[in-house]
Amino acid sequence: MNNKAIYIENLCKSFGTVHAVKGLNLDVPGGCVFGFLGPNGAGKTTAIRLLLGLLKPDAGMLCLFGQPVKHSTPAIMRRVGALVETASSYPHLSGYQNLDILRRMRDLSTSSIDDVLEIVRLKDVANRKVKTYSLGMRQRLGLAGALLGRPELLILDEPTNGLDPAGIREMRSLIRKLPDEWGVTIFLSSHYLSEIEQTATHLGIINEGALIFQGTPGDLHDKLTGQCVIGVDRPDEVFALLTAWGINVEYSEGRHLILPGTAESDLAILNARLVQEGKAVFHLAYVQPTLEDHYLAMTEEDV
Amino acid sequence: MNIIKLFQLEWMKMRNTLAWTLIFVAPSVVTLLQFFIILKMGVGDPKDGLSPWTPFFQQTMMFWSLLMLPLFITLETALLAGLEHQESHWKQILIQPVRRVEIYAAKFMAAMALMALSLIILWASILFFGFVLVWIRPAYGFQHNAIPWLSALAYLGLSLAASWFIVVIHQWVALRWRGFVAPLAFGVVMTVAGFIIIQTEYRDFYPWAMPGWLIMGFSKGDLILRPLIFGMAGGLIGSITAIWDLVRRDVV
Numbered sequence: 392m393n394n395k396a397i398y399i400e401n402l403c404k405s406f407g408t409v410h411a412v413k414g415l416n417l418d419v420p421g422g423c424v425f426g427f428l429g430p431n432g433a434g435k436t437t438a439i440r441l442l443l444g445l446l447k448p449d450a451g452m453l454c455l456f457g458q459p460v461k462h463s464t465p466a467i468m469r470r471v472g473a474l475v476e477t478a479s480s481y482p483h484l485s486g487y488q489n490l491d492i493l494r495r496m497r498d499l500s501t502s503s504i505d506d507v508l509e510i511v512r513l514k515d516v517a518n519r520k521v522k523t524y525s526l527g528m529r530q531r532l533g534l535a536g537a538l539l540g541r542p543e544l545l546i547l548d549e550p551t552n553g554l555d556p557a558g559i560r561e562m563r564s565l566i567r568k569l570p571d572e573w574g575v576t577i578f579l580s581s582h583y584l585s586e587i588e589q590t591a592t593h594l595g596i597i598n599e600g601a602l603i604f605q606g607t608p609g610d611l612h613d614k615l616t617g618q619c620v621i622g623v624d625r626p627d628e629v630f631a632l633l634t635a636w637g638i639n640v641e642y643s644e645g646r647h648l649i650l651p652g653t654a655e656s657d658l659a660i661l662n663a664r665l666v667q668e669g670k671a672v673f674h675l676a677y678v679q680p681t682l683e684d685h686y687l688a689m690t691e692e693d694v
Numbered sequence: 695m696n697i698i699k700l701f702q703l704e705w706m707k708m709r710n711t712l713a714w715t716l717i718f719v720a721p722s723v724v725t726l727l728q729f730f731i732i733l734k735m736g737v738g739d740p741k742d743g744l745s746p747w748t749p750f751f752q753q754t755m756m757f758w759s760l761l762m763l764p765l766f767i768t769l770e771t772a773l774l775a776g777l778e779h780q781e782s783h784w785k786q787i788l789i790q791p792v793r794r795v796e797i798y799a800a801k802f803m804a805a806m807a808l809m810a811l812s813l814i815i816l817w818a819s820i821l822f823f824g825f826v827l828v829w830i831r832p833a834y835g836f837q838h839n840a841i842p843w844l845s846a847l848a849y850l851g852l853s854l855a856a857s858w859f860i861v862v863i864h865q866w867v868a869l870r871w872r873g874f875v876a877p878l879a880f881g882v883v884m885t886v887a888g889f890i891i892i893q894t895e896y897r898d899f900y901p902w903a904m905p906g907w908l909i910m911g912f913s914k915g916d917l918i919l920r921p922l923i924f925g926m927a928g929g930l931i932g933s934i935t936a937i938w939d940l941v942r943r944d945v946v
Contacts, residue, residue: 476782491706
C-alpha cells in the first residue's frame with residue numbers, strides 16, 4: 392500500500408438520508424495523473440472532502456501515502472496540496488498576501504511564493520487586491536496556493552469550473568506540465584471526459600457514490616464495441632427477415648436498424664443476402680462509439 | 695505551527711476590514727457621545743474636590759459596558775467569522791498542515807485581543823477628549839487633576855474579564871452558522887433581554903448583563919465577584935466546549 396498515493400476501501404458517507412458515497416474503492420498509484428470522472432452529484436466532491444479530512448467517513452478505510460487520514464493530520468497534509476471546487480481567497484487582501492498566509496501555515500520560505508506565482512503567471516498582479524481579479528485569475532491563485540511547498544500529491548476538484556474556454560485551456564496546460572516539472576501525483580476530478588482524456592494516465596469513473604470503472608484510458612478504449620447500422624426502404628419487413636435469420640436487431644431513428652451483435656466483417660455478406668431478397672439497402676455503416684459515448688452510457692446506465 | 699503564529703495570521707487577515715475599522719470607531723463614538731453630554735451637563739461639582747476624570751471615565755465605561763459592548767461583540771465576532779465563511783474559505787484553511795484545535799484556539803484568542811484593543815482605544819479616546827475639555831472647558835479642572843491610571847486599568851481589566859463569556863458564545867455562534875443574520879439577530883435579542891435582566895436578581899448569571907452589572911457596582915466602590923467569576927469561568931469552559939465542537943464538525 393506504501394507506493395500508493397491514495398487508497399480507499401469501502402468508503403461510505405451519508406448526509407441524512409442521502410448516500411453521497413456508497414462503498415467507494417479507489418487505488419491511485421504514485422506519480423500518475425488520475426482522472427476522477429463522474430456526472431454532477433456522483434459523489435466526487437464528497438469523496439475529495441473525505442480524502443482531505445474535511446468530512447468524517449461513516450465507514451471504510453482511507454489512506455494517503457499509506458497512512459490513514461483523520462482530522463488534524465498535519466504530517467500528511469504537508470505532502471498534499473488541494474484546490475476544492477472554486478478557489479477561495481480573502482478578497483480584501485492581495486494575491487501575495489493570500490499566499491503569504493498559506494505559506495506561513497506551512498512554515499515555508501518567502502521564495503516559495505515567487506515560485507508558484509511564476510508557474511501560474513500571476514507575478515505581475517500579485518500585489519493587486521484579489522477582489523480585482525477575474526475568475527480565471529482567482530482559480531490560478533487557488534492553484535498557486537495548492538502548489539505551495541511543492542506537494543507530492545495535488546488534488547484538484549473540477550479546477551476549470553466556471554472558467555471560459557480560454558481559461559479552461561490555460562488551466563489545462565498548467566496541469567499538464569506539472570507532473571513533468573514537479574514530479575507530482577495529480578488527482579483531478581471533473582465531469583468532462585474531454586478534459587480528463589487529455590491529461591490523465593489513469594481513470595476512475597464514479598456514479599451514484601460508487602466506482603464503476605478503474606483503469607487506464609486504454610482499458611476504457613478496449614471496452615468499446617461498435618455496432619452495425621443499416622438503412623432500408625421497408626424497415627418492418629427487414630426487421631422480420633433479420634429476426635428470422637437469428638440476427639439481433641433493434642429499431643433506430645427513421646428507416647434505420649441497429650444490429651448490436653453483428654461484426655463489421657459480416658456487413659458485406661449481410662448486404663448481399665438482403666439484396667438477394669429484394670430489399671433495398673441505402674445505408675450501411677459500422678459505428679465506433681467515442682469514449683464520451685461510452686462514458687455517458689456507463690453513467691446513464693446506473694441512473 | 696504554534697498558536698502564536700496562527701494568532702498573528704488572524705491579525706493579517708483583519709487588515710482593511712470593517713472589523714478592524716470598528717475597533718477604532720465604536721469606542722470613539724461612545725466617548726464622543728459622553729463628551730457632548732459633559733459639554734452640555736458638566737462633569738460633577740468642582741466644589742466636591744473630585745477629579746473630573748473619574749466621572750468622565752466611569753460614565754463612559756457604563757455606557758460602553760451596558761449598551762455598546764454586547765452589540766460590538768456581536769458585530770466583531772460575526773465579521774471575523776465572515777472572513778472564513780465568505781467564499782467557503784474553511785475548506786482552504788482546514789486542509790493546511792495545522793491542527794484544527796490550534797486554528798480555532800487562535801481565533802478565540804484573536805477575538806479577545808480585539809476586545810482588549812477596543813478597551814485601550816476607549817481609554818485613549820477618553821484621554822483625548824479629556825485634553826480637548828482642558829482646552830475648551832478649563833473651568834472643569836481636568837488640567838488640575840491627575841489621570842486615574844490605576845483605576846482605569848482596573849475598569850478595563852474587569853470589563854474584559856466579564857465579557858469573555860459573551861465573546862465565546864458569540865464567536866461560537868458566528869463560526870458555527872454561516873451568514874450574518876443569525877449571529878446578529880441572536881446578539882440583538884440577547885442584548886435587549888439584558889436590559890431587563892440587569893434589573894432582576896438573575897443579572898449575576900446572565901452573560902450579556904455581567905459586564906454592565908460589574909462596572910455599575912465597581913463605580914459605586916463594590917467589586918461584585920459573582921459576575922466576574924461566572925464571566926471568566928464561562929469564558930474558559932465555553933472556549934473549551936466550543937473548540938471541541940468546532941473541531942469535530944464536518945466542513946461541507
